[in-house]
Amino acid sequence: MFNYLEYVREENFPHIWCSGCGDGIVLKALIRAMEATGMSRDEAVMVSGIGCSSRTPGYVDINTLHTTHGRAIPFATGVKHANPGLKVIVVTGDGDATAIGGNHFIHAARRNIDLTVLLYNNYIYGMTGGQCSPTTPIGYKASTAQFGNIEPTFNISGLAIAAGASFVARADVYNAKQCEKMIGLALEKKGFSLVEILTPCPTAFGRRNKMASPVKLMEWLRDHVVSGAKWEKLSEEDREGKIRSGILIDVDKPEYTEEYKKLTEKLRAV
Amino acid sequence: MKKVIMGNHSVSHGVMASEVKVISAYPITPQTHIVELLSEMCGNGDIDAKFIKVESEHSAMAACVGASAAGSRAFTATSSQGLLLMHEMLHWAVGARLPIVLANVNRAVGPPWSIWTDQNDSLSQRDVGWLQIYCESNQETQDTIPQAFKIAEELQMPVMIVLDAFFLSHTYEIVDIITKEEVRKFLPEYKPEIKIDTKDPHSFGNLGGPDVYMELRYMIQEAMEKGIDVIKRVDKEFEEVFGRGYGLIQPYRCDDAETILVTSGTVSSTTRAVIDQMRDEGIKIGSLKIRVFRPFPFEEVFEVLSKAKKVAVIDRNISFGNGGIFYQEIKSALYGRTDIPIVGYIAGLGGRDITPSVIREIADKAIGDDKPERYINWIGVKK
Ligand SMILES: Cc1ncc(C[n+]2csc(CCOP(=O)(O)OP(=O)(O)O)c2C)c(N)n1
Ligand code: SF4
Numbered sequence: 001m002f003n004y005l006e007y008v009r010e011e012n013f014p015h016i017w018c019s020g021c022g023d024g025i026v027l028k029a030l031i032r033a034m035e036a037t038g039m040s041r042d043e044a045v046m047v048s049g050i051g052c053s054s055r056t057p058g059y060v061d062i063n064t065l066h067t068t069h070g071r072a073i074p075f076a077t078g079v080k081h082a083n084p085g086l087k088v089i090v091v092t093g094d095g096d097a098t099a100i101g102g103n104h105f106i107h108a109a110r111r112n113i114d115l116t117v118l119l120y121n122n123y124i125y126g127m128t129g130g131q132c133s134p135t136t137p138i139g140y141k142a143s144t145a146q147f148g149n150i151e152p153t154f155n156i157s158g159l160a161i162a163a164g165a166s167f168v169a170r171a172d173v174y175n176a177k178q179c180e181k182m183i184g185l186a187l188e189k190k191g192f193s194l195v196e197i198l199t200p201c202p203t204a205f206g207r208r209n210k211m212a213s214p215v216k217l218m219e220w221l222r223d224h225v226v227s228g229a230k231w232e233k234l235s236e237e238d239r240e241g242k243i244r245s246g247i248l249i250d251v252d253k254p255e256y257t258e259e260y261k262k263l264t265e266k267l268r269a270v
Numbered sequence: 271m272k273k274v275i276m277g278n279h280s281v282s283h284g285v286m287a288s289e290v291k292v293i294s295a296y297p298i299t300p301q302t303h304i305v306e307l308l309s310e311m312c313g314n315g316d317i318d319a320k321f322i323k324v325e326s327e328h329s330a331m332a333a334c335v336g337a338s339a340a341g342s343r344a345f346t347a348t349s350s351q352g353l354l355l356m357h358e359m360l361h362w363a364v365g366a367r368l369p370i371v372l373a374n375v376n377r378a379v380g381p382p383w384s385i386w387t388d389q390n391d392s393l394s395q396r397d398v399g400w401l402q403i404y405c406e407s408n409q410e411t412q413d414t415i416p417q418a419f420k421i422a423e424e425l426q427m428p429v430m431i432v433l434d435a436f437f438l439s440h441t442y443e444i445v446d447i448i449t450k451e452e453v454r455k456f457l458p459e460y461k462p463e464i465k466i467d468t469k470d471p472h473s474f475g476n477l478g479g480p481d482v483y484m485e486l487r488y489m490i491q492e493a494m495e496k497g498i499d500v501i502k503r504v505d506k507e508f509e510e511v512f513g514r515g516y517g518l519i520q521p522y523r524c525d526d527a528e529t530i531l532v533t534s535g536t537v538s539s540t541t542r543a544v545i546d547q548m549r550d551e552g553i554k555i556g557s558l559k560i561r562v563f564r565p566f567p568f569e570e571v572f573e574v575l576s577k578a579k580k581v582a583v584i585d586r587n588i589s590f591g592n593g594g595i596f597y598q599e600i601k602s603a604l605y606g607r608t609d610i611p612i613v614g615y616i617a618g619l620g621g622r623d624i625t626p627s628v629i630r631e632i633a634d635k636a637i638g639d640d641k642p643e644r645y646i647n648w649i650g651v652k653k
Contacts, residue, residue: 050383068351068380070326099325100296128297131306132323143306144297144323147313151323 007031007041009061016055020206020214022173022199026120027056029176033183044087047076049096051127052201053120056091070101073108076115084257087187090117094135095125098154102134109163109192113256116186117194121156122201130204141208157196161249166191168248172198174221178245185247191255198225198243271447277438278303280408280445281373281431284415285345286317287453290371291460292337292344294322294330296352299385300435301375304347327352331359331370338368339474341465343419345370349435350377350391357395360428364399364490366474369422369429369460371415372400376535376586377435378620386621387435389535389587393563393595399490401429401497402563404534408443410516413508416448416457420504423460425493435621437536448512456511494565501562518567520559521574523549527556529637530575532583532600534560537624541584544629555633560596571603580611582636584629586618593646613642617649 008031017023034044044062048054050069057064067075072090080088097105097119108115124142125131132142134154141148160168167189171179179197186193200206200217211217226234228246275283281304285293293312295305305321312321322337324330327348334344348356353374363370374392378384392402401421405411411433418429433439464472478486501518509515522542524530533541538559548555558574560567575581581604585594592598597614604612615632618624632649636642 066381066383102325125297128299128302129306131297131302134325143302144309144321146310 002032002035004028004031007034007061008059012058015059017052018203020200020202020217021052022122022201022217023053023056023120025173025176026118026179026197026199027059029173029180030056030118030183031060032180033187036180036184037187039087039187043085044089045076045079046089046091047072047079048091049093049101051093051096051125053093053122053126053199054091054096070096070099071104072096073101073104073115073117077108077113080113080115080257081260084114084261088115089187090115092117092119093126094119094121094123094156095133098134098156098159106159106163109160109165109194111256112164112166112191112253114190115192116189117192118183118186119156119194119196120199121196122199122205124201124205126201126204130208140205142205143208157194157248160192160194160196164192164253165194165249166253166255167193167250168196169194170196170198170243170245170248172221172225172245173200174218174225175227175245178227182247185250189250191253272444273447274442275408275445275447276303276440276442277408277411277433278375278440279307280412281347281415281433282307282311283445283447284412286311287448287450288416288419288457289343289450289453290317290319290345290419291342292320292322292334293346294324294333294337294344295346295348296324296327296330298327298349298352300377300439301347301349301352301373303439304373304375327355328359331356331363331372334370334372335359335363335366335368338363338370339366339466341460341462341467343460344368345372347373347375349375350379353391353395354379357398360395360398360400363428365486367426367490369419369426371418371422371429371431373415373431373433375433375435375439384620385435387437387586388619388621389432389585389595392430392432393587393589395430396564396595399427399494400564401425401427401494401501402432403429404432404561404563405438406536406538406559406561408438408441408445409514411438412445412448413512413514413516416453417504417508419460420457420507421497421501423462424500424504425497427490427493427497432535434536452511456508497565498567498569516561518562519570519574520561522557522559524556524558524574524577526554527577528554528579529556529633530578530581531555531557531629531633531636532560532575532581532596533557534563534596535586537584537586537618537629540624540626541629544626544633547626548630548633553637555637560599563596563599566599566603568603571600572607575600575604575610576608578610580613580636582613582615582632584615584617584624584632586624588616588619597645611642613639613647614645615647615649622650
């Protein structure tokens with residue numbers, strides 16, 4: 001059996017997550033992916049913002065930086081710049097990265113700076129008790145959309161692709177093995193890489209939307225998320241209402257800190 | 271009608287009764303209940319307002335600025351990191367002279383992360399030009415909202431209402447709920463002299479060169495100074511309708527007091543209980559609650575404190591490199607006019623409880639210390 005204990009800070013357990021929360025599944029997938037890539041833990045830094053998802057670094061025994069709401073990416077940008085040799089992992093939520101921190105998210109993708117961003121998308125602000133986020137689907141309820149949300153949502157992966165990210169994948173916690181694989185690929189990719197991970201929040205999202213039981217939310221993921229290979233075989237009609245998972249883009253582009261180094265070397269060589 | 275409600279919801283009821291037209295907010299603990307209830311009220315028609323969900327506190331205040339400039343009564347609520355993120359827009363609201371009302375739930379600032387109370391969030395906004403009123407009970411919190419709108423609209427200045435996290439925000443108390451109909455007798459409809467209006471166009475947010483900038487700043491200070499009388503009058507007018515008034519400051523058993531403890535927020539009521547106890551023991555002690563912090567009520571404070579032999583200020587905040595912020599303000603109110611020793615005590619940061627025994631310790635220290643050497647005394651710091 002996989003020994004997770006080697007990677008966690010036991011003293012910080014029990015964790016803060018509700019029973020049925022998907023965040024713990026991501027944590028385990030991440031740990032397995034870290035092990036599989038064989039990365040050095042001493043050279044890894046995990047940076048997070050604020051939210052239930054952003055509590056993840058508290059449990060992982062590597063260098064961690066728990067920052068302010070929405071700002072994990074700029075903090076991480078500072079870390080990466082100061083020491084480009086570090087593997088910098090950002091853990092963030094849909095609210096953290098695409099509401100209050102949306103600006104940083106698109107600009108980091110545009111620059112293609114070498115960060116691995118794990119964005120836990122639970123369609124809600126979990127930590128503050130269930131307010132509408134930029135991914136709360138139309139018609140769904142939140143404490144600030146008690147009569148149903150009317151705002152169109154962000155397609156987070158689409159946003160990152162459009163902004164210029166070099167690697168974007170979508171995963172979900174029902175398919176935990178695939179989630180682990182996508183995280184591993186993102187960790188190994190040079191450049192801005194995003195894994196958008198769909199994860200259930202029974203407490204703040206499910207309860208308001210007739211899916212109070214964590215099982216219901218897991219079934220929802222099972223029934224809605226379709227992996228890339230299967231997606232290709234679906235007709236346009238059958239794709240309706242479904243979400244494609246797997247790798248969405250994987251391209252090689254100049255990475256920001258490397259370009260910066262090259263420029264500096266060029267200027268100093270003169 | 272009387273109801274048992276939490277501090278946060280007393281803010282929401284005050285906002286509803288003040289017939290606010292635009293509410294814009296971003297959630298943050300321990301404020302969130304305020305706007306969640308308002309969102310529900312907007313939905314069910316209890317209040318005829320637009321609720322704007324935004325993507326950060328910075329945007330929340332920006333939306334309030336826009337709504338207020340367009341002639342609507344605007345409100346937001348926040349706390350701690352959220353208030354700090356608003357900072358740029360707080361300045362804007364003042365410079366643009368917009369009567370926005372904001373409720374801030376006092377929460378300590380990170381790191382380390384804390385959701386518990388202290389006053390450093392609001393007090394670090396001391397110099398931006400918002401009026402600041404610190405509340406002590408749910409009733410006072412609710413009642414202060416319509417008062418704040420009336421003051422704000424008359425002075426064309428934004429007003430911040432401040433309440434302690436958890437000790438007030440989450441505490442349930444009996445509140446006599448005010449209604450729109452009653453408040454109409456007190457608070458007239460908001461009719462700004464200038465607003466964004468296509469029929470009468472104005473240009474907002476222009477460049478102000480060195481030839482005008484200073485005059486505009488002078489006018490802000492002038493409005494602040496005028497604020498003292500306006501707040502007093504508005505409080506009286508409120509009392510005429512509702513039978514409750516709160517004043518700029520609240521002295522308690524100060525008439526013959528040799529020692530006076532200065533407090534703000536919920537610590538004030540705990541302090542009064544300690545004062546009663548000490549009075550029973552024959553100790554001549556009183557307390558003074560500072561309700562209105564900006565504009566600072568210099569004269570009123572001097573009036574009360576100058577009769578004492580010693581003043582002890584309890585600060586749930588700290589200005590690093592100086593000391594307690596209320597302490598500094600009290601010192602400047604008494605400076606050059608009396609030589610009473612004033613001693614500062616820092617207590618209760620990050621939500622550490624200020625219990626009656628903590629207050630007793632401060633009182634005993636203040637009384638026992640004839641020549642206090644240190645102007646800043648830390649209470650209960652672990653070695
Ligand atoms: C400046 C600021 N505003 C608001 C908050 C309050 N806050 C903490 S977490 C959070 C939302 C988190 O939602 P998300 O990023 O989706 O993460 P989740 O909890 O759902 O994992 C908010 C609004 C804060 N900490 N700082
Ligand atoms: S509130 Fe939601 S996201 Fe937060 S721990 Fe609970 S289930 Fe998870």
